[in-house]
Amino acid sequence: MSRDEDSSIILAAEPWPENAALYQQMKEEQILLSDNASSLAVQAFLQMCSLPVQVVCRPNAEYMSPSGKVPFIHVGNQVVSELGPIVQFVKAKGHSLSDGLDEVQKAEMKAYMELVNNMLLTAELYLQWCDDATVEEITHPRYGSPYPWPLNRILAYQKQWEVRRKMKAIGWAGKSLEQVLEDVDQCCQALSQRLGTQPYFFNKLPTELDALVFGHLFTILTTQLTSDELSEKVKNYSNLVAFCRRIEQQYFEGRDKDSSSTSRFSKGPLLR
Amino acid sequence: MAAPMELSCWGGGWGLPSVHTESLIVMAYARFSGAPLRMSAVDHSWSAPQGDVPVLISEDAVIAQPAKILNYLRKQKYNADYELSAKQGADTLAYIALLEEKLLPAILHTFWVEAENYCSVTKPWYASRIPFPLRLYLPGKMSRKALNRILLMRGEPPLYRLNDVEAQIYRDAKECLNLLSNRLGTSQFFFGNTPTTLDAFVFGFLAPLYKVHFPKVQLQEHLKQLHNLCRFCDDILSGYFRLSVTDG
Numbered sequence: 001m002s003r004d005e006d007s008s009i010i011l012a013a014e015p016w017p018e019n020a021a022l023y024q025q026m027k028e029e030q031i032l033l034s035d036n037a038s039s040l041a042v043q044a045f046l047q048m049c050s051l052p053v054q055v056v057c058r059p060n061a062e063y064m065s066p067s068g069k070v071p072f073i074h075v076g077n078q079v080v081s082e083l084g085p086i087v088q089f090v091k092a093k094g095h096s097l098s099d100g101l102d103e104v105q106k107a108e109m110k111a112y113m114e115l116v117n118n119m120l121l122t123a124e125l126y127l128q129w130c131d132d133a134t135v136e137e138i139t140h141p142r143y144g145s146p147y148p149w150p151l152n153r154i155l156a157y158q159k160q161w162e163v164r165r166k167m168k169a170i171g172w173a174g175k176s177l178e179q180v181l182e183d184v185d186q187c188c189q190a191l192s193q194r195l196g197t198q199p200y201f202f203n204k205l206p207t208e209l210d211a212l213v214f215g216h217l218f219t220i221l222t223t224q225l226t227s228d229e230l231s232e233k234v235k236n237y238s239n240l241v242a243f244c245r246r247i248e249q250q251y252f253e254g255r256d257k258d259s260s261s262t263s264r265f266s267k268g269p270l271l272r
Numbered sequence: 273m274a275a276p277m278e279l280s281c282w283g284g285g286w287g288l289p290s291v292h293t294e295s296l297i298v299m300a301y302a303r304f305s306g307a308p309l310r311m312s313a314v315d316h317s318w319s320a321p322q323g324d325v326p327v328l329i330s331e332d333a334v335i336a337q338p339a340k341i342l343n344y345l346r347k348q349k350y351n352a353d354y355e356l357s358a359k360q361g362a363d364t365l366a367y368i369a370l371l372e373e374k375l376l377p378a379i380l381h382t383f384w385v386e387a388e389n390y391c392s393v394t395k396p397w398y399a400s401r402i403p404f405p406l407r408l409y410l411p412g413k414m415s416r417k418a419l420n421r422i423l424l425m426r427g428e429p430p431l432y433r434l435n436d437v438e439a440q441i442y443r444d445a446k447e448c449l450n451l452l453s454n455r456l457g458t459s460q461f462f463f464g465n466t467p468t469t470l471d472a473f474v475f476g477f478l479a480p481l482y483k484v485h486f487p488k489v490q491l492q493e494h495l496k497q498l499h500n501l502c503r504f505c506d507d508i509l510s511g512y513f514r515l516s517v518t519d520g
Contacts, residue, residue: 108363
């Protein structure tokens with residue numbers, strides 16, 4: 001533990017550089033629903049902290065990442081992946097969105113973040129890799145798209161096997177698609193009830209929870225899949241839709257990018 | 273609702289009605305909601321079900337897995353969350369997710385993977401409750417399943433080896449226990465004065481960790497320092513399980 005503390009003291013000394021970069025897979029052809037959600041969550045978080053970051057798309061982003069997960073950020077000479085560690089890293093540099101919360105609120109925030117990871121992210125992974133129709137039509141073609149045959153097939157099957165193993169270990173392999181959608185609905189209901197009529201989850205100011213929820217819900221709402229069932233589940237909760245729109249307008253409008261901001265409800269060119 | 277429902281679950285020890293987390297969750301919920309359940313502990317007779325334990329057997333259905341059993345009890349009008357607001361219901365889901373992601377890996381490790389604990393406490397206890405020759409095989413299988421789950425959930429690069437994962441999961445578990453303690457504060461239960469689903473889940477996770485005597489007690493020591501959580505477990509044991517504490 002002390003080694004972590006030492007390194008974080010060293011990190012804190014350096015200010016946030018101008019050329020920080022966030023790496024993810026290719027936006028148009030390759031990236032999948034779950035990775036896009038995670039990446040958007042980190043982008044939203046950094047925007048909320050007013051930390052500039054350049055989004056760089058690389059087909060092998062997954063392999064470049066130190067933990068095998070996207071997105072990861074390259075800041076100075078540090079490479080950090082996934083929202084949790086990135087929040088810690090940013091905190092060590094002196095920027096935090098959750099400093100104003102008391103202990104009970106912090107516990108709640110962490111609990112809700114786990115809820116999103118436990119239910120929404122797992123449901124996205126299930127849909128992408130365990131639902132045969134989606135796997136055939138969307139996942140396999142997209143996942144292997146930068147690579148020639150047979151590498152594209154091999155990599156896709158390898159990843160699918162890995163994800164299915166994980167699903168089996170946590171008990172999701174036996175679930176049907178309807179049950180997974182039920183779980184998504186339950187999760188959205190909980191988020192909607194917690195949000196209520198407030199602008200953000202902890203009233204006036206956004207926290208990493210808002211970034212995470214935005215990342216997942218916005219991606220679900222704007223991604224074209226084989227059927228609309230998943231996004232319909234989210235659309236049932238109008239305060240969640242309004243929440244996404246609000247964050248989009250506040251933090252993403254006016255940024256470069258052909259995709260995220262404009263094609264909000266048209267389900268157009270964001271993802272196939 | 274006419275005939276009593278039967279719950280098949282792992283038996284008790286060390287002052288607990290059951291040492292198995294999932295069985296304990298269902299038993300606690302049943303006590304809180306007033307559902308009339310007849311407990312039958314898995315023992316070395318072959319008549320006990322060998323599949324997923326706990327299992328609820330009622331006239332018209334056989335249900336496994338705590339979440340499904342709790343849903344079924346709620347549908348039968350045994351609802352411990354009746355007085356919760358919508359937001360509290362949402363909080364329940366969130367905290368259960370926190371328990372499963374942060375606390376469960378370390379509990380699984382303490383019971384099933386930590387070599388000294390497993391060999392001297394867990395395996396003999398479970399083996400004595402399973403009929404021969406299944407007892408030679410089943411505890412090992414449960415142990416491997418626990419290890420698998422830990423590694424798949426947490427063992428991503430660069431944490432390839434179990435040692436690295438261990439440090440991380442115990443850190444997470446201690447943080448989770450601190451968060452629970454902060455959330456509980458000085459109240460008797462998590463949502464006021466009556467116990468709810470969340471209390472059942474927290475009790476199910478914490479009580480075995482609190483009471484079972486292990487040689488390697490890292491996480492248990494941490495839990496014992498959080499006095500309000502210990503008081504929480506003791507309150508539920510004395511308030512709702514007084515009569516059956518003597519079950520072996």
